[in-house]
Amino acid sequence: MATCDRCGEQESMPYQCRLCGGTYCSSHRLPENHDCPGLDEWDDPGGVFDSGFDDSVNDGGRSGGGLAAKVPVDTGPGGVLGYFRGNVSFALLALMWLTFILQYAVAPVLDVPPYSQQWFNIFTINTTAPLAVWTWVTSVFSHGGFGHIVLNSIVLYFFGPVVEKRIGSAKLVGLFVVAGALAGLAQVGATLVTNPSVLGEPLAFTQNGSAVLGASGAIAALMGVLTVLNPNLRIYLYFVIPMPLWIATLLFAGYSIFVSTVGGGIGAGGVAQFAHLAGLGIGLLYGVKVKREGERAPNQLQLGGGPGGPGGPGRRR
Template identity: 50%
Template structure:
């Protein structure tokens, strides 16, 4: 299921414009019906131009290397990467579970103990080794335990799909990775300043960024906290902000949680939500509850976030 970039209508079989990269319903699939930027490139006063569908058939050698690369990276319907369009939430969830398997099954199977130096070097972003740049990303998908993983997965599963539908798969992916990396760096930076060697791992920074975006775009969205307590999402956000602020100030309500990373992710989400608010049609089409509720966040263990 995808959303038309022009009218916001959900489409089971959307059209992908190869000129502007947008996704459209049948009514807006033609370039002249969605104000395609390609019209200016073609300088066609009538607003109609050849789609170029069979250009490569007429002249197979006419494609440039950039055009061939664009075809390989095409995320439109039928493109090689078409699955990822509208499914980045599930891609990230899959990476989280795969990484968890590497942490607690594959590494120990090959004689690498959990929490060993090599294990930490692979999965934990640490103030001791800020030069381990790969951990800036791997720490997003790694978790301190099964409960930590499941709590973050529940939040990302329910809320991530809605944010991805609002902003699109590409921007959602950038938001998820960007907020996760920046949240980890924020926690690492505070650790360096405070001479605290504790590392951090987990997707809570990205999850709180998602929560922040939804709070701005749809503040009255009803969430069933712990699956049976109905609250508006803005109240949930305020609660997490209060817990994280108190923890960052030295009054940890939830010990063992990377509060600075939580705050960084939440702030990024709120700022990004304000940035896209004017161009996103955040219709209240989905409420979480009645068996489809959101849960709490946070985790225990090695500085999870």
């Protein structure tokens, strides 16, 4: 239970204002309802908080420009997509599961069986066609099996909203997609450096090719950001083992390095170890940037998860 800073009411699900940092009940959660001092420094006559996801605060809840201006989508308070303002983490989570359905339910109906070359060329970054730009995005949301997506979903569910509150929705989307794509490209690129002959070869005809899919590289980036912002953030590994985030990150990195160098290589066990390390590195660097800009992280994450999910077929992230 928390106490509303405005009326003193006990609230089991309190709201925290991002302008002043105060804790409020549902009646006083809006900045204008608790006389938020942050409104005096913010040029927003409507008093509507902008999550950073769109420009609707300046035009009555309608999206800002370009195609969105021609096909208006209401993401303002009460709009059809209003829930996703400040909740982009869950939108990313939904996209992962929609892609998963496309992979294993829709694609076979369209005569694209799972793990066929055509399937790999749609849903993975691979050594056959590494410059297929669409796969740089689709691979981030694709997964190699039910266990793979479930574990990645759990970590995104807990880590995503925490990072989103610190850096904003738009930056979270950018970090997630860019870090995930670069992590996959790093894995495939490292494979091509060590085995250049597999470039362009169908995966069925080479044992040294690589196909990378999964959100683990992107999620490792989120973990890296949080590790820099608050290394002592308490998480519960596998919902059981409490530990500071910096230890979990160190174990995660140490395991990936060990497996990559001693335990069989950068793709040992069908897991894209190098992609994990690349994603983590991107997150750590971005976390340093955010910290220099004065962002703060929370002191505790009540229901944490483990540091990233396992992989699927080929090279998984």
